[in-house]
Amino acid sequence: MADEVMELTPEMKAAIGKGGEPTTYEVTTLGIRTFARAVGYKNPIYFDDEEAKKKGHPALVAPPGYFGMPVFNPFKQSNRRPDFESPFKRNLNGGTAVEPLERVYAGDILEAVTTLTNLEIVPSRAYGQMMIRTSETVYTRKSDGKVVAKTRGTGLSY
């Protein structure tokens, strides 16, 4: 919790509306099956390529909300610094919205860009003050340039 009453700094205000660097996500058969297993899907189009093709899909189908995994490379980390220093050290995931626009398939490579859409510091009964960040992430398939989904997130810092 911040000890002093905080207001948005000029750096925080300037960060609103800014998009981050694109992140590449790989959608793999292993990733889809692990996700479908974890969530408990029973539909074979999320597990079996042949069943997916029988239903007219070109490849194994990703369940709604699955956009693959970011490509992990410890030797190629972003050097970009955060747009502002947060005075709040603890973070909570406040909520998520998913807007699926196109089917996602195994083999897709998606590029995700997250934009900070709003930032506010509000009074909190439990913590004195908290910062609410809202953001939107747009996932675009590299092979055809289609936006396959948008997600919106709310982060709480206190």
Place this chain on the structure above:
Amino acid sequence: MADAQYWDDVSEGQEFTNVEASDSQRLVVWAAASGDFYQIHYDDNFAKGNRLPDIIVHGALKGMWIGKLLDEIAGEDGWIKQWDVSYRSMDIAREDVTVFAKATKKYEANGEALVDFEVGTRKADGSVTTPGTATVRLAKK
């Protein structure tokens, strides 16, 4: 598992549910699927060291359970237009979680047969920990 629905057959007020187990193995599989390896979800000692009574269910997994229920209702010929959830309180692991979607509005717009839902996850005591809303396009007969 919920059955796929035709728009014609859904009534406002109708509720669909799934019951999901939240054992530690499932949370570990979700950690691998999502890349969320925060130990409060699978390490008893770590969770208790953070003043939690036990490991807790990932908020994102609860959100995706809701997505799965909506996907089952939509079936092959329907489509989830959107769903949103708020993570309001914790679900302690190893307890069953009821996932629900209650139809609140049935209508047609821009040539699509749509149903709005109130969605969420419910604990055994009836409290809703992950409330939200959704809109699903359903096939017509």
